[in-house]
Amino acid sequence: MTLLQAPAAADAPSSTTAFLVQTAPLVLIFVVFWVLMIRPQQKRMRDHRALIDAVKKGDKVVTGGGLIGRVTRVTDGEVEVELGPNMRVTALKGTLSDVIDPKAKPAND
Structure with a gap:
């Protein structure tokens, strides 16, 4: 080697x-x-x-389609959202995208 x-x-x-x-x-x-x-x-x-699971009557919510309204009734998997006077829609809870905090300051103020 x-x-x-x-x-x-x-x-x-x-x-x-x-x-x-x-x-x-x-x-x-x-x-x-x-x-x-x-x-x-x-x-x-x-x-x-x-x-979304904690949403309750009176909360202001945003749906997946961008509609903003106030919750008038909550059931198991659905919420009834009032979009305007005498205009109510039923949405699945899973399609809600946000719950708006009433105390939050708007971004443009």
């Missing part, structure tokens, strides 16, 4: 180490993706669902 040749077994990393080195970046990317994107979206969805 010459000085330039080295035993092959001493230089080669074990297959377990190579596997961990190759998968570590993928796991790290997934963890960062989870923390920055998936968790906040799940929190927003959970908060929105709680807001």
